[in-house]
Amino acid sequence: MSEAGEAGAALASAPRATYRLQFHQGFTFRHALAIVDYLADLGISHVYASPILAARPGSLHGYDIIDHNRLNPELGTTADFDALVAALHERGIGIVLDIVPNHMGVGGKDNFWWLDVLEWGEDSPYAPFFDIDFNTNRRGLRGKVLIPVLGDQYGKILGEGEIVLRFDAEEGSFSAWYHDHRFPIDPRDYARILDAPDAAADDRLRPLVDRLALLKDLKPIGEAYAGAKELKRRLAEAAGDRATAQAIARAVDRLNGTPGDLESWMALHRLIEGQSYRPAYWRVAADEINYRRFFNINDLAGIRVELRELFEESHRLVFRLLEDGKVQGLRIDHIDGLFDPREYCERVQARAGRPGQPAYVVVEKILAAHERLPEEWPIAGTSGYDVLNLINGIFVDPAGERRLDRFYRRYTGRGESFDDLLYASKKRIMQVNLASEMTVLANELHRLSSAHLPTRDFSLRGIRDAIEEVFAYFPVYRTYVTAADGASAQDRRYIEWATARAKKASPAADTSVFDFLRDALTGDLAANAGYRPEAVFRVAMRAQQISGPVMAKGMEDTAFYRYARLISLNEVGGDPRRFGVSLAAFHHTNQARRERWPLDMLASSTHDTKRGEDGRARINLLSEIPTEWARRVLLWSRLNRSRRTEGNGDGPMPHPHDEYLFYQSLVGAWPIAGDAASEPAMSALAERVDAFMRKAVREGKERSSWGNPNQPYEEALSRFVRGALEISPTNPFPEEFAGFIARIARWGTINGLAQTLVKLTLPGVPDTYQGSELWDFSLVDPDNRRPVDFALRRRLLDAAAPGDWRDGGEKLRLIRAVLQFRRREPALFANGDYDAVPAEGERADHVCAFARSHADRRIVTVVPRLVARLGAGGSDGEANWQGTVLRPPDGDYRELFTGRRFRCADSAIPLARLLDDFPAALLIAV
DSSP, X not given: OOHHHHHHHHTOSOOSOEEEEOOBTTBOHHHHXXXXXXHHHHTOSEEEEOOOEEESTTOSSSOSEEEEEEEOGGGOOHHHHHHHHHHHHHTTOEEEEEEOOSEEEOSXXXXXXXXXXXXXXXXXXXXXXXXXXXXXXXXXXXXXXXXXXXXXXHHHHHHTTOEEEEEETTTTEEEEEETTEEEEOOGGGXXXXXXXXXXXXXXXXXXXXXXXXXXXXXXXXXXXXXXXXXXXXXXHHHTTSHHHHHHHHHHHXXXXXXXXXXXXXXXXXXXXXXXXXXXEEGGGHHHHOOBOEETTEEEEEEBOTTSHHHHHHHTHHHHHHHHTTSOOEEEEXXXXXXXXHHHHHHHHHHHHOBTTBOOEXXXXXXXXXXXXXXXTSOSSEESSHHHHHHHHHTTSOGGGHHHHHHHHHHHHOOOSOHHHHHHHHHHHIIIIITHHHHHHHHHHHHHHHHTSGGGTTOOHHHHHHHHHHHHHHOSSSOOOOBTTTBXXXXXXXXXXXXXXXXXXXXXXXXXXXXXHHHHHHHTGGGGSXXXXXXXXXXXXHHHHHHHHHHHIIIIIIIIHHHOOSSGGGOOTTOOTTSOOOOHHHHHHHHHHHHHHOTTOEEOSOOTTXXXXXXXXXXXXXXXXXXXXXXXXXHHHHHHTGGGOEEOSSSOEESOHHHHHHHHHHHHHHOOOSOSSOOHHHHHHHHHHHHHHHHHHHHHHTSSXXXXXXXXXXXXXXXXXXXXXXXXXXXXXXXXXXXXXXXXXXXHHHHHHHHHHHHHHHSSSXXXXXXXXXXXXXXXXXXXXXXXXXXXXXXXXXXXXXXXXGGGSHHHHHHHHHHHHHHHHOHHHHHHOEEEEOOEESTTGGGEEEEEEEETTEEEEEEEEOSHHHHTTTOSSSOOOOTTOEEOOOSEEEEETTTOOEEEESSOOEEHHXXXXXXXXXXXXXX
């Protein structure tokens, strides 16, 4: 084994603590190399890396992969990556790599597999890799793939000369080009292009044209494919002759017309019409697209990783990195997009694991509060959204729900429940954004029903309407029915519940279609002799790939922006209906994770979260002070009255709901440095919040949208945001708002410290999202992907004396202290039991405490909660514990952050004494 392999093998055990790095052209392998020592000093065991395989040029996230078998050149060379790996290994740090098995970046000019499919259609060896419906009944699309990239109607784009034919002399190929989008011409049509007098008269071209004409008759297709490759090579050679190159250019010019004269482009149109694709206006995608996408993103095409050949081909480099010891674990992106997630995980584990030592694999999976991760999957757990929302919930005060709800409804005029909003949002997604995917599914279900006499009278429209209703009521992202195992008890419960709800709500006279759908989605139809089992399970498993995007786009990217009662609950994997988590539920869930998923990843911020962890922690405070919050909002609304614009009969702009969202978002994003608003700080904040609010109204799809931006409304909203945050003698709002933040800021950071300590000591593997080791008040992406000032973090980590709490240094030092302790006590955290530790007294509900113990080692985590009420009106973080005490197991303890000693032998520790020097405690048995 190589030196790198030996080092990697030594790190192959499960991570102890990870640190997420977002790689892109502005943060490369060399940039990461420069912070290796910082990461080691922080105490992490593994870098949790965003995708590093070749992605679309300029990608800031790496999820639009175009080549699975080479590193992204924008991140550096192989040597750069190896240098980073060596430096990490030298400091005892491994890598958990984020991989993307569900989709690839398509369109443009850089994905070879996709371009080959466009060139050869169904005859391309790569065509089976993509989830393309070549047998669609849609007009003009049979045997073709829709390419919705044009900025306007096809005829207008063509007539204006924006699509042109070009010859690539180096490759010997012809393509139609629309700006940076390449549409390859089938080599079997090259003879049509070159069948011109000038070309026919060229001695070099004449024999090639004759050979090219024969390609159409070559069978099997493999011979035509190989022959075309050779003829392209010879065509490129011939084009080296000047006269031949000129003859080719004239042949191309003959097909290109005159801009503004549509008729002159008809020859090129006829050539394009004969290809295996149809360029189209991007707006038709929702209705007519015939390839599976990642959600509704046209330039991310789903791939069929369930095919063994594709699985092996698309994982070749990843498995080599694992085998060479350069990567020690994997995070699987969008597991719910896969045809058979369990089978995929089993294949990965079979290739990535070692005898007796399974590979560390976590999946990006969003679980409903009542849903359990399938225990038969050979993985370590999820990437942490469930834990994020569990922790967040204990800092939300259920006592404030009624008053906050009442004020929210009165101020915004929003009377619907979240259930109603979610239902409407999912219906909107299915009927607009994912209309094409729903049509494909309805057609498959209709073909299935038509194959059996008792169900053949179900109409296509009736099935389409019914499956929309079922998905609108679906309580989870997806089920996991397979031909091998059928439907689990959990899957069956969800399907039966959704179909029963849809059936009950249906106004139709005949609701038996819902019984058909129930049996199709569970796979029960396969037991009926009238249906082919393979057809039944194919439809059931395809439906599962669509229900996930419907929920994700309907809930996270629509309903969450339409419902703003308390936006700290509107988090990925969260549920705004769940207003807080009781301590009993919190402890019960953690005990269950300790038993079932002890190596689950623990997150508090990710690249996908709606807001930074400390912003979320500060917004949670509003649940404790609903009366004051309502009074403040009414005051701010009066102060900003003149900045509203009256719409044309549509009421004020911004709408009260968006103004309410603006104030809450400011609570979470307001900078902590200094109490008074300053011109530079407000200018920077206005830029960020303006971008966020524009995104929010487009995601909400009520007053604007990505597909149809409402420019007057968005401009009025922008004027409001920037005007409200403008520093001027006549604008009292910034100073007034700063005063409110000054009142609650310390409580917010105490919440932040508390949730951080909880995350770092729960059963599982804690992750720190890049930069969030200081106070994180970021907004949704791209705001949460701004450059990280690692030099500042290094200075604060090295500081001899603690600074002011406002600089975030106390959070950084807490993380370092706990992670270094975890490094010294790996067995305690990997294998330790979990037990709630009771508190006694009037404020017992304001403390969350639990013990982790293994062999003779024990720690007790102690954090305050609901601190605004605990502070009894003060804003300096001082707590009024009123004699409340903690009863940890008997023994002597040293507190990690202060070094103080406590003895517990038939006595309790007063919380006022334990938390007087620092607002969170980690007691270590000595």
